[in-house]
Every structure is written in structure tokens, then in C-alpha cells.
Amino acid sequence: MRCTLGVDVGTSSTKGVLVAEDGRIVASATRAHDVDRPHTGWVEMDARIWWDEFTDIARELIGALRQAQGSEAAEISAVGVSGMGPCVLLADANDEPVRPAILYGVDTRSGAQIARMTDELGTSEITRVGGSTLTSQAGGAKIAWIADEEPDAWARAERFFMPASWLARHLTGAYVLDHQSASQTSPLYDIENESWYEPWWQRYAGSIEQPRLTWAGEIAGYVTAEAAEATGIPAGTPVITGTIDAWTEAVSVGAHEIGDLMLMYGTTMFLVATGEETLRTPSMWTTAGAFPGTRNLAGGLSTSGALTAWLKDLTGSDYPDLLADAEKSGPGANGLLVLPYFAGERTPIQDPDARGVIAGLTLEHTRGDLYRAALEATALGVRHNVETMRAAGADIRRIVAVGGGTQGQLWLQVVSDVTGLVQEVPATTIGASYGAAFLAASAIADPGAAPVITDWNPITQTITPNADLREFYDTLFDRYVRLYEGSKDVVHELAAEQRAHEQRGARRE
Known part of the structure; x- marks a missing residue:
């Protein structure tokens, strides 16, 4: 049996699948891990x-x-890689990390660098070159943070990786990065010319060897x-360059054509x-697509499953009980309204100092509410993003849902009810590893x-x-x-008090 191996490094786990030539998943495996929040x-x-x-x-x-098949019949014909991003991993000449990898927009440490780079380069010029304003999602600002704040690590840094390119390096020795990931290393990538922007690379990352760009x-x-x-x-097995997980997820469900919107739970x-058009808006992220000739307008909430997991742990409940209670609660949660900004927020408000708010609480409210x-x-939050995308000119004709959250019927229905959008759900929603x-x-x-992905993974x-x-959700x-x-x-x-409290604690230690 000939299979392709797809592996995706996510925020909370690494997932792998073996997929037969007809798209059937032969085997899967997962390794859970945690992020660090020092x-x-x-x-x-x-x-x-990631490599382990x-x-x-x-x-x-x-x-x-x-x-299952016998050693003679088992064959891995190619390897696909994918990973969360945009992340910043700097490594030395021996490909040893000089510090832990800084994750995507949920890491908000680079605010001072974003302000400085924006002041130095100008917002209009940044968006002209790279498509997007600088936010916590910008990989270039995270590189600048390391240069500013950790000079010892910076002095040893020679190469730049994201999870997919780190796996490709270990597997093949190739030093590459895909165009989509590079376009989120703002402001170091020229989106119209699909190349590194030399003046700003030399200014902010000059000591780092540029990875070769491929699709x-x-x-x-x-x-x-x-x-x-x-x-x-087996030695000699081909390995693709890969890209950021959200884009590989879009591939996995066929939501990468013109007019498609992929919604990843x-x-x-x-x-x-x-x-096809490069749309620019300060509220969202403009990126190169996963394939030549495409452009993306992207957005992301800083919490979704992380928020439901927090409530699960806080209440000591399990998901089936919470979902059953939430079903009984009904639309509007008996007068509760939550802002889901428990880890700051990315798009469309671009506010790392946003925090979660629970409004309308009474003694009568339950865990289900x-x-x-x-x-x-x-x-x-999804509705806020979709309306912002459409206001920027995005032609959204079709919405495909993917990810672990699609296993819960209630969550899918709530999103459709709140947004007014029809969602298509494919047979396989395992995600980026399948797309890889x-x-x-x-x-x-x-x-x-x-x-053809629709043969592999039809809508069901x-x-x-x-x-x-x-009308009810318009009001909400x-x-x-x-x-x-x-x-x-x-x-x-x-938020400022929280930072000050942490700094006082750090000084006491």
C-alpha cells in the first residue's frame, strides 16, 4: 500500500496521519504538548x-x-509537513535553537517593536510593501524583539524557522520557507513581488541567512x-515545504479556491x-496564498477552544455535560454576554490589552449559561471578522468549517445562527495533517x-x-x-495592573 504521511505541529498537540492514495485515513497518531507562558x-x-x-x-x-499490511506492502511515498504560525524560531549555525520559539499572534510581547518599526517605516509604506499593518501577528517584529531584548541569543542566531520549515530542515537538510509563511513575517516580505524585501530584511534581520522561498x-x-x-x-522520500496550519487546513477541506472562506475551530x-486581489485593511491580515496566483485576507480569534477548555477546567465538568447544559440554556444564555478576549484579541480589534468580560451575571446563572x-x-467574534472582511472587499461565496470543534453540533449551529452563514462540513475534519x-x-x-480533494474529502x-x-442575534x-x-x-x-503585578513578583524572585 502506498501512503503519504502528513504531520502538523499545533498549539496543543502534534498530529500525524497516513493516507492512502484514495484519501482514506489508514492510521493516525497524536502527541499532546503544552505551550509555555513565562x-x-x-x-x-x-x-x-516538534522534531521529537x-x-x-x-x-x-x-x-x-x-x-496491518506486511513490511513488503508498506510504502511511504511522500511526506507533508505543517505547523502553527507565524512563529519565530531562531537557530545557530548548527541548527540549535538560541531560545524557545515565539508563537503567533497570541504572543503579544513585541508591542514596543511594532510601535518603533511603524514609526520608522510609516504605516502606508508597510502596507504597500507587505499588505498588512504591524500587529502581534507580525513575525518581523518578533525577530526585532529578540535583537532588542536578548542580545546574547541574537548574537548566536543565524537561521530562521517556523514549525513546518523546521521539520523540513531536519528531514531533508533544505533551508526553505513557503511564501505564505514568509508573507506573515511582516514587514520583511514584499507581497506583490513575492520575495524578501531586501532593505527591511537588512535593517531588522540582516545577520540572519534568508531561507529560500518556495510554495x-x-x-x-x-x-x-x-x-x-x-x-x-525511507531515505530519498520526497518532503514538501509545507506551510502554516490554517492554510493547510483550508487545503484539507477544499476551501482554498477563489471565493472560499475556511473557518477553523x-x-x-x-x-x-x-x-485574486491583494486586499489591504488595518483590521485584518493580508497574505500570500498557499498557491501561486492567490491572495488571502485572514483573521483569528485569540481564544475559542482555549476558552471552552478553561471553563471545563474551572467547573470540573466534562464536555458532554457542559454541552447538554448549554443546549438547555438556549439562545442568549439567559441574559449573559461574554467578550472572548481572555488572551487579548487579534482581529479585527487588534488589541493585545483586551481582556475577557462576562456581563449580566446573577446568582441564578448556571455553568450551562x-x-x-x-x-x-x-x-x-467570527461575525465581527466576516463583516470586516466583506467591508474590505472580500467576495465570500462559500464557507467550509474544519477542526476539532466541528465535532460538536451545538457549536456549529450557534456560529451559523449568530453569523447568518451556511457552513459546509466535510467528511474528514482532522485538519492540517490531512491537508499536508x-x-x-x-x-x-x-x-x-x-x-482531487473533493474526491478525498466530500462535503457530508x-x-x-x-x-x-x-433579529435576536443582530441585537446581541x-x-x-x-x-x-x-x-x-x-x-x-x-491589563496594565496585571503587568505591573507580574513585574513586582519577578523582582521579588
Whole structure:
């Protein structure tokens, strides 16, 4: 049996799948991990975990395949890689990390660098070159933070990686980065010319060797003898460059065509709208697409699954009980309204000092009301993003849902009811690892014989909004927007106090 191996490094776990030539998942494996939050606003991870988990998963899946099929019949024909991002991992000349990897927009430490770079370069010039203003999502600002704040680490840094490119490096020795990931290393990438922007690279990252730019589905290289020994994957096996998980998830469900919107339910919520035109708006992220000739307008909530997991742990409940209670609570959660900004917020408000707010609490409210309000909060955040995208000119014709959260029918229905959007759900929602396997299969296919994702993964469910709730949720959305505007001054003061409290604690230690 010929299979492709797809592995994705996510925020809370690394997932791998073996996929047969017809798209059937033969075996899967997962390794859970945690991020580190050493200070308020910092979210980072030891990148050595990424390769360790990849090797564990590869050996487990290959073992399962051989046990089922016999060693002679088992064949890994190509490897696909994917990972969370945009992350910043700097490594030395021996590819040893000089510090933990700084994660994507949920890490908000680079505020001073964003302000300085914006002042030095100008907002209009930054958006002209890279498409987006600088926010906590900007990889270039995180690189500048290391240069400013950790000179010893910076002095040793010679190469720049994200999770997918880190795996490709270990597997093949190739030093590459895909265009989509590079376009989120703002302001170091020129989106119209699809190249590194030399003047700003030299200014802010000059001591770092530039990774070669390729497209996500292109072959980066071939498994080395050393990597084969570590993973069990045969030497010489092709490995694609890969890209950031949200874009690979879009591939996994066929939501990467012009007019598509991919809605990813995970630890965070992510949205990717695909078009041909470079749309620029300060509220969202403008990026290169996963494929040549495409552009994306993207957005992300800083919490979604992370918020529901927090409530689960806080209440000591399990998800089935919470979902049953939330179902009983009903639309509006008996008068509760939540702002889901428990880790700051990314788009469209771009406010790292935003904080969670629970409004309307009484002694009569239950855990079911809280959980229902949390689900509605993420849905209201999705609506805020979609309306902002459309105002910027995005032509959204089709919405496809993906990710672990799609397993819960209530959450899907709440999002459709709040946004008024029809969602299509495919048969397989395992996510980015599946998309990586598809890209790998496509990379090695004969001309004219490439696999088709809708054959691999057809749509099996359609979620339709309840028209009777439209007026109710229009009113709730208005309150949601006004609640943020009305509370943000106080919330910002609290965020400043939280930082000051942490600094006092650090000095005492």
C-alpha cells in the first residue's frame, strides 16, 4: 500500500496521519504538548519538541502500517509537513535553537517593536510593501524583539524557522520557507513581488541567512540517511515545504479556491478568505496564498477552544455535560454576554490589552449559561471578522468549517445562527495533517493525475442558520460591539495592573 504521511505541529498537540492514495485515513497518531507562558503576553515553546514528536509519530504510524499490511506492502511515498504560525524560531549555525520559539499572534510581547518599526517605516509604506499593518501577528517584529531584548541569543542566531520549515530542515537538510509563511513575517516580505524585501530584511534581520522561498506544495528535498534512521521513513522520500496550519487546513477541506472562506475551530479560531486581489485593511491580515496566483485576507480569534477548555477546567465538568447544559440554556444564555478576549484579541480589534468580560451575571446563572455564552462569544467574534472582511472587499461565496470543534453540533449551529452563514462540513475534519498529506500526494503525482480533494474529502453536512433567531442575534451583536467599546478603558487599566503585578513578583524572585 502506498501512503503519504502528513504531520502538523499545533498549539496543543502534534498530529500525524497516513493516507492512502484514495484519501482514506489508514492510521493516525497524536502527541499532546503544552505551550509555555513565562510572562503575561508571552506564549512560547521549546522547538526541540516538534522534531521529537514527529519522529515518535512517524515510527508509530509506520509500525501500524507494517503490522496491518506486511513490511513488503508498506510504502511511504511522500511526506507533508505543517505547523502553527507565524512563529519565530531562531537557530545557530548548527541548527540549535538560541531560545524557545515565539508563537503567533497570541504572543503579544513585541508591542514596543511594532510601535518603533511603524514609526520608522510609516504605516502606508508597510502596507504597500507587505499588505498588512504591524500587529502581534507580525513575525518581523518578533525577530526585532529578540535583537532588542536578548542580545546574547541574537548574537548566536543565524537561521530562521517556523514549525513546518523546521521539520523540513531536519528531514531533508533544505533551508526553505513557503511564501505564505514568509508573507506573515511582516514587514520583511514584499507581497506583490513575492520575495524578501531586501532593505527591511537588512535593517531588522540582516545577520540572519534568508531561507529560500518556495510554495507550500513544492518538494523541499528528500529524506536524508540520518533522518531515515531517526524516523523510519525511507531515505530519498520526497518532503514538501509545507506551510502554516490554517492554510493547510483550508487545503484539507477544499476551501482554498477563489471565493472560499475556511473557518477553523481549534484552540484559537482562524478564518482565511481566498481571492485574486491583494486586499489591504488595518483590521485584518493580508497574505500570500498557499498557491501561486492567490491572495488571502485572514483573521483569528485569540481564544475559542482555549476558552471552552478553561471553563471545563474551572467547573470540573466534562464536555458532554457542559454541552447538554448549554443546549438547555438556549439562545442568549439567559441574559449573559461574554467578550472572548481572555488572551487579548487579534482581529479585527487588534488589541493585545483586551481582556475577557462576562456581563449580566446573577446568582441564578448556571455553568450551562456560562458555557453557552462562551460559545456565542466565539460566534460573535467570527461575525465581527466576516463583516470586516466583506467591508474590505472580500467576495465570500462559500464557507467550509474544519477542526476539532466541528465535532460538536451545538457549536456549529450557534456560529451559523449568530453569523447568518451556511457552513459546509466535510467528511474528514482532522485538519492540517490531512491537508499536508494531500499536498504531498499532489507533489508526486504524474501530470494530469493529481488527486482531487473533493474526491478525498466530500462535503457530508450543511449547517443552516435558524432564520427566527436573526433579529435576536443582530441585537446581541450590537451589544457585543458596544460592550467592548464601553469597557476597554477600564480593561486596559486592568491589563496594565496585571503587568505591573507580574513585574513586582519577578523582582521579588
